Amino acid sequence: MTTIIQEREMTVMTDQVNGDSAGGYGAMNVTEALTFIGERAAPRPRVGIILGSGLGSIADAVEHPVVIPYADIPHWPVTTAQGHAGRLVFGELEDVSVAVMQGRVHYYEGYSVEELTFPIRVLGELGISTLFATNASGGINLGYKPGDLVAVYDHINFMGINPLVGRNNEKWGPRFPDMTYVYDREYLEMLESAAMEEKIPIRRGVYIAFSGPSFETPAEIRMARVLGADIVGMSTIPEVLTANHMSVRAAAVSCVANFAAGVKPEKLHHQEVLDSMTRAARSMERLLRAFLRKIS
Numbered sequence: 001m002t003t004i005i006q007e008r009e010m011t012v013m014t015d016q017v018n019g020d021s022a023g024g025y026g027a028m029n030v031t032e033a034l035t036f037i038g039e040r041a042a043p044r045p046r047v048g049i050i051l052g053s054g055l056g057s058i059a060d061a062v063e064h065p066v067v068i069p070y071a072d073i074p075h076w077p078v079t080t081a082q083g084h085a086g087r088l089v090f091g092e093l094e095d096v097s098v099a100v101m102q103g104r105v106h107y108y109e110g111y112s113v114e115e116l117t118f119p120i121r122v123l124g125e126l127g128i129s130t131l132f133a134t135n136a137s138g139g140i141n142l143g144y145k146p147g148d149l150v151a152v153y154d155h156i157n158f159m160g161i162n163p164l165v166g167r168n169n170e171k172w173g174p175r176f177p178d179m180t181y182v183y184d185r186e187y188l189e190m191l192e193s194a195a196m197e198e199k200i201p202i203r204r205g206v207y208i209a210f211s212g213p214s215f216e217t218p219a220e221i222r223m224a225r226v227l228g229a230d231i232v233g234m235s236t237i238p239e240v241l242t243a244n245h246m247s248v249r250a251a252a253v254s255c256v257a258n259f260a261a262g263v264k265p266e267k268l269h270h271q272e273v274l275d276s277m278t279r280a281a282r283s284m285e286r287l288l289r290a291f292l293r294k295i296s
């Protein structure tokens, strides 16, 4: 019987034999995933959407859905996090062809950087030109409260990893990608006008990501506030960096699920995060739809 680690090592070895290691590790595996998805007659998506914790219900709104469980797609990392369904849903939303990731994998689940970026590489190869990422966050900014939606306009990568480490695949993007406008400026304006039309209050904020899985300490949150962060989470940055690397324009909307550690005396619980996100799913869906109408 082979263990998971042994299987992983075998995959890496095979890829090395194929001259497809490091940054190229993904290329061959991505091709296999693309072939598999192509055989299911999925349409070419224009927009990739990542639904974070508790927001999975938005995928139910997709019209003419073709649903593929992550576990069926060769090499696709399977989500273990509570509140993530683990399915890729192709179809249309507001007449825009979309590929919706109902759940994502996180670094804290133990995945390698190649695995973390794999879904974005596949969506990029499928031809998406836009990534719309959502997530749950803790509110660091003392003016934020649970339920607030935040359009992310910049981030601080405090995860201790960069998903672009490894041999660079020039076909996907440059070795040193620029990150000045990692969240597309035009999309930010579209998000804000979409929110205004829908009468959904929205803020602009800086997202900081820690690796997790433990929540931050109050001292870490005070540090993050001094550094200029408004919200804190454990995801999104690897995906957005990868999208940028592939010249896929990115927008990210975070839902403040809880006050960050130490803002209030109460302890943090994951269930609180899920409950807040379930409550926010309707306004997130309205915002997403209004955004899609603008880019269509």
Ligand code: HPA
Binding pocket: 136, 137, 138, 139, 215, 216, 232, 233, 234, 257, 258, 259, 260, 261, 268, 273
């Ligand atoms: N910290 C990190 N990630 C999170 C939080 C938090 O407070 N809330 C939701 N995701």
